[in-house]
Amino acid sequence: MRTEIRVNGVDHAVDVDTRTSLLDFLREQLDLKGSKKGCDHGQCGACTVLVNGVRINACLSLAVMHDGDHVTTIEGLASGEALHPLQQAFLTEDAFQCGYCTPGQICSAVGLMAEIAAGQPSDATADLNAKVVLTDAEIRERMSGNICRCSAYPQILAAVRRAAGVAA
Amino acid sequence: MKPFAFERARNVDHALSLAAAAPGARFLAGGTNLLDLMKLEIEQPDTLIDVGRLPLADISETAGGGLRIGALATNTFVASDPRVRSRYPVLARAILSGASVQLRNKASMGGNLMQRTRCTYFMDPAKPCNKRLPGSGCSAMGGLSQATALFGASEFCAAVSASDMSVALAVLDAEVETVRADGSVRRRPVETLHRLPGDAPQVDTDLAPDELILAVELPPPPSGSQVWRKVRARASYIGALASIAVAGDRVALGAVAARPWRARATEAALAGGAAPREAAEAELVSASGQDGRKSLVRRLATDAIQESLKGGRS
Numbered sequence A: 001m002r003t004e005i006r007v008n009g010v011d012h013a014v015d016v017d018t019r020t021s022l023l024d025f026l027r028e029q030l031d032l033k034g035s036k037k038g039c040d041h042g043q044c045g046a047c048t049v050l051v052n053g054v055r056i057n058a059c060l061s062l063a064v065m066h067d068g069d070h071v072t073t074i075e076g077l078a079s080g081e082a083l084h085p086l087q088q089a090f091l092t093e094d095a096f097q098c099g100y101c102t103p104g105q106i107c108s109a110v111g112l113m114a115e116i117a118a119g120q121p122s123d124a125t126a127d128l129n130a131k132v133v134l135t136d137a138e139i140r141e142r143m144s145g146n147i148c149r150c151s152a153y154p155q156i157l158a159a160v161r162r163a164a165g166v167a168a
Numbered sequence B: 001m002k003p004f005a006f007e008r009a010r011n012v013d014h015a016l017s018l019a020a021a022a023p024g025a026r027f028l029a030g031g032t033n034l035l036d037l038m039k040l041e042i043e044q045p046d047t048l049i050d051v052g053r054l055p056l057a058d059i060s061e062t063a064g065g066g067l068r069i070g071a072l073a074t075n076t077f078v079a080s081d082p083r084v085r086s087r088y089p090v091l092a093r094a095i096l097s098g099a100s101v102q103l104r105n106k107a108s109m110g111g112n113l114m115q116r117t118r119c120t121y122f123m124d125p126a127k128p129c130n131k132r133l134p135g136s137g138c139s140a141m142g143g144l145s146q147a148t149a150l151f152g153a154s155e156f157c158a159a160v161s162a163s164d165m166s167v168a169l170a171v172l173d174a175e176v177e178t179v180r181a182d183g184s185v186r187r188r189p190v191e192t193l194h195r196l197p198g199d200a201p202q203v204d205t206d207l208a209p210d211e212l213i214l215a216v217e218l219p220p221p222p223s224g225s226q227v228w229r230k231v232r233a234r235a236s237y238i239g240a241l242a243s244i245a246v247a248g249d250r251v252a253l254g255a256v257a258a259r260p261w262r263a264r265a266t267e268a269a270l271a272g273g274a275a276p277r278e279a280a281e282a283e284l285v286s287a288s289g290q291d292g293r294k295s296l297v298r299r300l301a302t303d304a305i306q307e308s309l310k311g312g313r314s
Helices: A022-029 A085-092 A102-117 A138-144 A153-164 B012-021 B034-039 B076-080 B080-086 B091-098 B111-114 B164-171 B264-271 B276-284 B291-309
Strands: A002-006 A010-015 A049-050 A054-057 A071-072 B005-007 B025-028 B048-050 B059-061 B069-070 B174-180 B185-189 B212-218 B226-232 B240-247 B250-254
Touching: A002 B250, A022 A049, A022 A071, A022 B185, A049 A102, A071 B291, A085 A102, A085 A153, A085 B164, A102 A138, A102 A153, A102 B291, A138 A153, A138 B069, B012 B048, B012 B212, B025 B174, B048 B185, B059 B080, B076 B091, B076 B111, B091 B164, B091 B240, B111 B164, B111 B212, B164 B250, B226 B291, B240 B291, B250 B264, B250 B291, B264 B276, B264 B291, B276 B291
Parallel strands: A002 A071, B005 B048, B025 B048
Antiparallel strands: A002 A010, A049 A054, A049 A071, B059 B069, B069 B212, B174 B185, B174 B212, B226 B240, B240 B250
């Protein structure tokens, strides 16, 4: 089915099988292998990408659902050689071991920053009617859709904290 | 995944006419549950009608002092709305306790209501399940499943609803508005949108195949505090073992039946001056199933009602 989609600033007009997930489309047809297939059922977060600036699981979406959308993957975050602040923070804090979940973790954290800026609450927000403060509990709750089987969670928390400019 | 045709609905009428012309079709909004089930071939629609771009995502005030939430408003959008947070905190809390941010960013109001059970045996195509394959038997009864129904189960199915959000909607007396291809608009309480299993557990709701959810309407919030509690196997990102929504003098239980379960006996007991534990017990006398689950719900309901009487938290 004919689908027009912009990925990392590049427009694509393609014919895709209706069954193709957004994740498979990115990896197999555009050769953007940064977004990872972990569980393929929305449980691990390794496939997290940003669609129109909002983080979603690319495995639980069909490419044909994204006609006209703007998708950003891990490959689209840096500006040339200048890393995105979250990419740099993950390096500085050594926030990974095997690295398989890392692209999803970083895209998820980029989405998290936008959600905080927009004042969106989470399950960890004590007062729903007050300004959201990015505590460690908030970061943990908001990153709970991304699993790290190497268990680099303390470093991932530190990286998000660093990028957000929150003191430990 | 089985092959299927994909149709992009241009407007509501187009979506309805596509549905009327294709009896095996399913409406697709966020897709977070339906596509998951299609990968497992538990769902095998021959046509998907993508309604995701229809203009049904707004939240607006109603003349009666309530809120009308469009069927395509995302779970994140609803839980972030300042009116929902201040006037219906039990709804915001229930939504925020479910799934992950990535899923809530995509999952819609209507899709959340239409999501299917996460019963272990429904999700495992290798096991008998009357909801997935009618007549094959129920593996959950006597099985290892942790969350089986305490109320409204039949000999054919003990699966529970997976929607946290619907529990809050039921306690708020919310209604679902739908439209069919013949133009008929219908409203029904969220509380009774889902069928109890009876002898046809494969049918989750009484919606017709060409019936599309347009909106959910909330009446003005009841006076009194609102409380949401969810018990689960880990701190985040997993379904409820049991949940409870309290709003004023109303109580609804979650993950205990195929629908959000208004605890009317508890409400009546509270109105009659019963203490929280007695009021919880009033509903549980009609419960069937594991004693451990009854004990869990008894303690959960007692705590939540006590918290609500103390003024709760928003």
